[in-house]
Amino acid sequence: TISVTGSATKRIESDLVIWSAEVRARSDNLAEAYRELQKGTPRVRQFLIDHEIPEEEITVDSVSTREIYAHNEEGFEIRDQIIGYSLVQPVRVTSKNVDLVRRVSQDITQLIESGIDVRSERPEYIYTRLGELKIQLIAAATRDARERAAQVVENTGGSLGRLRGARVGVIQVNAANESEITWDGMNDRSSIDKDAMAVVRTTFVLE
Numbered sequence: 001t002i003s004v005t006g007s008a009t010k011r012i013e014s015d016l017v018i019w020s021a022e023v024r025a026r027s028d029n030l031a032e033a034y035r036e037l038q039k040g041t042p043r044v045r046q047f048l049i050d051h052e053i054p055e056e057e058i059t060v061d062s063v064s065t066r067e068i069y070a071h072n073e074e075g076f077e078i079r080d081q082i083i084g085y086s087l088v089q090p091v092r093v094t095s096k097n098v099d100l101v102r103r104v105s106q107d108i109t110q111l112i113e114s115g116i117d118v119r120s121e122r123p124e125y126i127y128t129r130l131g132e133l134k135i136q137l138i139a140a141a142t143r144d145a146r147e148r149a150a151q152v153v154e155n156t157g158g159s160l161g162r163l164r165g166a167r168v169g170v171i172q173v174n175a176a177n178e179s180e181i182t183w184d185g186m187n188d189r190s191s192i193d194k195d196a197m198a199v200v201r202t203t204f205v206l207e
Helices: 030-050 098-116 129-156
Strands: 001-014 016-027 058-060 064-071 075-097 118-122 124-126 160-168 172-176 193-206
Touching: 001 129, 016 030, 016 098, 030 058, 030 075, 030 098, 030 118, 064 193, 075 098, 098 118, 098 124
Parallel strands: none
Antiparallel strands: 001 193, 016 075, 016 118, 016 124, 058 075, 064 075, 160 193, 172 193
């Protein structure tokens, strides 16, 4: 037998984006903080709609509230002295229009100039047809392994027989032009363009 490792790589483009922003409000009065948030969140939502994000792709999550405590001279919180409240309301966009959402995520900070405390997260870029792609990559990696094995055998005057066994490695999905490998598989979400790679370890019979 002869054992050979084959690989295949394909450049792919993300077809789904998930992007989140947080609208924040802070005040020493809980009701005032909530009123401030109620002003900011609708404006963020309307900003997205005005920039051609469909309403059905926008999700406004529930408000989370955090109490702000006074601190003593050593810097420790004084739990029985509440001096304010911090409210956060996430707004999330899930869309197949990757380029549009990428641009809007960069422009959302324009609202800060109008007095809205909004924090934009980095978009997550996802390739949704990974299952189909895995089949294609494994087939291509197996062909690559057979071609490599055939070249080795040809140089020794023998002939390559049937495939005796194969072990498929975990699919690695990296940002374009990156080649990081982990035991449980890379799954990049930071880049629109990605490189997907499959490795197959094969064993062929020699004839």
